[in-house]
Amino acid sequence: MSTVAHEHDHHHAPSGLKRWIFSTNHKDIGTLYLIFSLMMFFIGGAMAMIIRAELFQPGLQFVDPQFYNSMVTVHALIMIFGAVMPAGVGLANWMIPLMIGAPDMALPRMNNMSFWILPFGFALLISTLFMNGGGPAGGWTMYPPLVLQLGDAFPFLIFTVHILGVSSIMGAINIIATVFNMRAPGMTLMKMPLFVWTWVITAFLLIASLPVFAGAVTMLLTDKYFGTSFFSAAGGGDPVLFQHIFWFFGHPEVYILALPAFGIISTIIPTFSRKPLFGYASMVYATASIAILSFFVWAHHMFTVGMPIKGELFFMYATMLISVPTGVKVFNWIATMWKGAMTFETPMLFSIAFVILFTIGGFSGLMLGITPVDFQYHDTYFVVAHFHYVLLTGAIFALMAAVYYWLPKWTGYMYDEKLGKIHFWLSTIAANVLFFPQHFLGLAGMPRRIPDYNIQFADFNMISSIGGFAYGLSQLLFVYIVIKCALGGKKAKSQAWEGAKGLEWTVPSPAPFHTFETPPKLTKAMLEH
Amino acid sequence: MATKDIYYIPEGSKWPIFGSFALFSLFIGGALLLNGSANANTVLYIGIALVAYMFVGWFNEVIGESRSGKYNQQVDVSFRMGMGWFIFSEVMFFAAFFGALYYARMFSIPWLGGLGSGTATHEFLWSTFEATWPLSVTPDPTNFDQPKDVIPAFGVPAINTLILLTSGVTVTIAHWALKANKRATLILWLAATVILGFVFVFFQAEEYAHAYSDLNLKLSSGIYGSTFYMLTGFHGFHVTMGAVMLLVILLRSFKGHFSKKDHFAFEAVAWYWHFVDVVWLGLFIFVYWV
Numbered sequence: 130m131s132t133v134a135h136e137h138d139h140h141h142a143p144s145g146l147k148r149w150i151f152s153t154n155h156k157d158i159g160t161l162y163l164i165f166s167l168m169m170f171f172i173g174g175a176m177a178m179i180i181r182a183e184l185f186q187p188g189l190q191f192v193d194p195q196f197y198n199s200m201v202t203v204h205a206l207i208m209i210f211g212a213v214m215p216a217g218v219g220l221a222n223w224m225i226p227l228m229i230g231a232p233d234m235a236l237p238r239m240n241n242m243s244f245w246i247l248p249f250g251f252a253l254l255i256s257t258l259f260m261n262g263g264g265p266a267g268g269w270t271m272y273p274p275l276v277l278q279l280g281d282a283f284p285f286l287i288f289t290v291h292i293l294g295v296s297s298i299m300g301a302i303n304i305i306a307t308v309f310n311m312r313a314p315g316m317t318l319m320k321m322p323l324f325v326w327t328w329v330i331t332a333f334l335l336i337a338s339l340p341v342f343a344g345a346v347t348m349l350l351t352d353k354y355f356g357t358s359f360f361s362a363a364g365g366g367d368p369v370l371f372q373h374i375f376w377f378f379g380h381p382e383v384y385i386l387a388l389p390a391f392g393i394i395s396t397i398i399p400t401f402s403r404k405p406l407f408g409y410a411s412m413v414y415a416t417a418s419i420a421i422l423s424f425f426v427w428a429h430h431m432f433t434v435g436m437p438i439k440g441e442l443f444f445m446y447a448t449m450l451i452s453v454p455t456g457v458k459v460f461n462w463i464a465t466m467w468k469g470a471m472t473f474e475t476p477m478l479f480s481i482a483f484v485i486l487f488t489i490g491g492f493s494g495l496m497l498g499i500t501p502v503d504f505q506y507h508d509t510y511f512v513v514a515h516f517h518y519v520l521l522t523g524a525i526f527a528l529m530a531a532v533y534y535w536l537p538k539w540t541g542y543m544y545d546e547k548l549g550k551i552h553f554w555l556s557t558i559a560a561n562v563l564f565f566p567q568h569f570l571g572l573a574g575m576p577r578r579i580p581d582y583n584i585q586f587a588d589f590n591m592i593s594s595i596g597g598f599a600y601g602l603s604q605l606l607f608v609y610i611v612i613k614c615a616l617g618g619k620k621a622k623s624q625a626w627e628g629a630k631g632l633e634w635t636v637p638s639p640a641p642f643h644t645f646e647t648p649p650k651l652t653k654a655m656l657e658h
Numbered sequence: 659m660a661t662k663d664i665y666y667i668p669e670g671s672k673w674p675i676f677g678s679f680a681l682f683s684l685f686i687g688g689a690l691l692l693n694g695s696a697n698a699n700t701v702l703y704i705g706i707a708l709v710a711y712m713f714v715g716w717f718n719e720v721i722g723e724s725r726s727g728k729y730n731q732q733v734d735v736s737f738r739m740g741m742g743w744f745i746f747s748e749v750m751f752f753a754a755f756f757g758a759l760y761y762a763r764m765f766s767i768p769w770l771g772g773l774g775s776g777t778a779t780h781e782f783l784w785s786t787f788e789a790t791w792p793l794s795v796t797p798d799p800t801n802f803d804q805p806k807d808v809i810p811a812f813g814v815p816a817i818n819t820l821i822l823l824t825s826g827v828t829v830t831i832a833h834w835a836l837k838a839n840k841r842a843t844l845i846l847w848l849a850a851t852v853i854l855g856f857v858f859v860f861f862q863a864e865e866y867a868h869a870y871s872d873l874n875l876k877l878s879s880g881i882y883g884s885t886f887y888m889l890t891g892f893h894g895f896h897v898t899m900g901a902v903m904l905l906v907i908l909l910r911s912f913k914g915h916f917s918k919k920d921h922f923a924f925e926a927v928a929w930y931w932h933f934v935d936v937v938w939l940g941l942f943i944f945v946y947w948v
Contacts, residue, residue, distance in 0.1 A: 151674075242677055301743075306736045363796065
């Protein structure tokens with residue numbers, strides 16, 4: 130340790146608006162990310178409520194089909210890019226420096242810019258709903274030629290993707306630089322908490338896949354305005370080319386949403402099982418394998434588009450392969466719980482629900498990955514059910530678990546456990562009422578992205594809608610719990626959870642504005658996981 | 659104060675939020691322009707000016723902090739990682755366009771010509787279409803500008819290859835000079851690199867003018883023109899940015915900003931320059947040559 134008087138004296142927390150808009154503090158920026166993503170969760174959620182209201186009964190009730198399709202499209206874009214991804218980055222911001230004993234993120238100003246781009250980006254996106262020709266309504270996948278028919282909203286949609294891409298790439302670079310350059314002495318790679326591992330691998334996925342997406346939408350832009358023919362067969366291109374490029378990004382994107390969730394679950398389950406994570410090294414390798422494989426499976430999203438049979442087979446087998454490392458993870462989580470002294474606080478409940486419900490989503494994914502059967506499921510509600518199981522009861526449940534788990538560290542107070550459990554049970558029951566019937570709808574042939582349906586689908590849709598409203602309402606309870614916890618409650622100890630391991634529990638709760646201003650001396654106990 | 663044991667955390671800064679707003683105005687301006695709205699140009703120009711001002715202001719601040727010795731070894735490594743992975747993301751951006759080129763040549767054009775599963779498409783849509791590369795006649799010949807010819811590899815493109823490869827050498831010699839503390843040599847070779855960069859861009863612009871007016875090879879010439887202009891265009895844009903960055907480094911060399919040990923900005927720009935060089939080799943081989 131140096132005795133030189135360091136310059137941090139003027140680094141006391143700045144006050145007022147400046148603290149937030151000029152921030153270089155990972156905790157403040159993390160908080161901004163989390164609040165922003167919660168707001169987006171409710172905006173996107175409101176759109177889901179409109180969708181479910183329209184589908185409550187057959188026939189056209191509330192909105193016209195064009196607007197319905199806009200809701201479907203913008204709901205997806207907001208939930209993916211506005212809710213789940215920023216929540217993950219917010220957690221990374223808050224927790225990675227605390228977990229690896231770093232004073233802050235490696236590039237704090239860039240960190241600030243990554244965040245502040247988001248409100249501007251979503252201002253661009255949401256403004257499209259009020260433009261001539263309506264908002265984007267061709268699905269979040271933006272397939273040409275349909276998307277090229279969009280009105281004034283089109284360039285705004287494309288530039289939204291660009292500007293959010295800039296934000297995410299900067300965020301990813303920051304996480305990589307932080308993890309590889311800012312670890313405290315003794316925090317070797319294989320000692321890092323799994324959350325850090327999953328995030329650094331996610332960051333690589335972001336850097337490798339988002340620029341490809343930017344390229345794809347740039348081609349859409351030039352096809353519409355500058356006469357190029359990337360996606361026009363008449364000029365020698367191919368609309369299917371867009372699908373290839375899009376899903377080359379899109380499939381890794383799925384894991385960008387899922388891997389941080391895996392990291393969260395791998396942190397929480399050991400804590401409440403009071404046992405070390407089973408198979409730490411295999412978890413790291415499984416995460417890396419999933420990430421690498423995710424670049425070789427993209428065409429399973431487009432089995433019905435008319436690919437050569439060899440391509441279909443290749444992408445089918447590659448997809449099946451992903452279930453191996455994913456299975457390793459699920460078995461490791463179960464093995465961690467095996468014979469553990471388990472308790473069931475809210476984060477643990479969400480984590481266990483994650484393991485079960487994500488696995489259901491994984492299995493339906495496996496079914497969709499089989500080429501011949503996908504011909505039946507493609508573009509039906511079965512797909513909708515599948516990805517909502519992995520994204521809502523998967524990614525979002527993990528994010529909820531993370532919030533409950535780390536709220537004591539962030540606010541210094543314990544949240545209301547009783548309300549937390551009520552929120553859990555309401556969410557879990559509602560989410561299953563919402564999405565489980567959609568499997569049956571899909572198998573029976575109900576197509577996605579259509580505001581009306583055949584009378585035979587009426588019952589399940591009504592059940593699903595009831596689940597949807599219940600889920601939406603239950604999330605208001607979550608907001609109440611979080612605000613209540615931020616305002617006060619039972620004081621949290623540094624080590625808020627009895628079985629928790631990791632450096633973040635060695636600093637006070639709430640974590641002070643600056644932590645680890647000098648590299649912490651790590652003891653063996655601190656490095657256990 | 660930059661001792662190894664003490665971390666450096668930069669103070670709050672107005673540039674990130676300024677930059678976010680600048681990007682916002684830039685994109686709004688661009689979108690309005692594409693929609694043909696009135697006043698789009700004003701918004702766009704304001705956006706461009708703000709982005710430029712953000713770069714100048716932000717870099718100035720960082721250069722000032724670096725010169726005053728605030729940064730330490732760890733900050734240096736973070737910057738290096740940042741630049742390295744930024745360049746990787748750029749590589750992936752180009753990969754999308756190279757992928758499109760590959761797909762067009764290997765799949766879409768042969769299929770449109772009737773190969774494999776494309777038989778029916780060929781028969782029912784454009785039965786007279788012949789799959790060739792370079793694609794001189796598009797499947798639907800009426801709505802596209804049919805090029806008379808394409809740019810041969812072993813003319814200006816080959817000269818441009820030599821220019822860029824040479825500039826890669828000159829920037830390396832400049833780096834050696836910097837490491838040997840020979841400022842005059844550094845400036846000389848760096849200036850040569852900048853000049854070579856702009857000469858490349860000039861030739862490229864000439865080639866575009868020739869292709870557009872004499873060869874009728876346009877963005878709207880079907881997939882050949884699309885991939886040709888988008889790949890070479892984005893590359894040309896990157897070369898221009900790289901050359902501007904080299905120019906900044908040259909000016910900073912005049913000011914004596916770099917020392918034998920401490921010259922990350924120089925290296926970052928050199929990396930970037932090598933990156934545009936390597937992308938060009940890919941272009942020369944796959945767009946012009948084979």
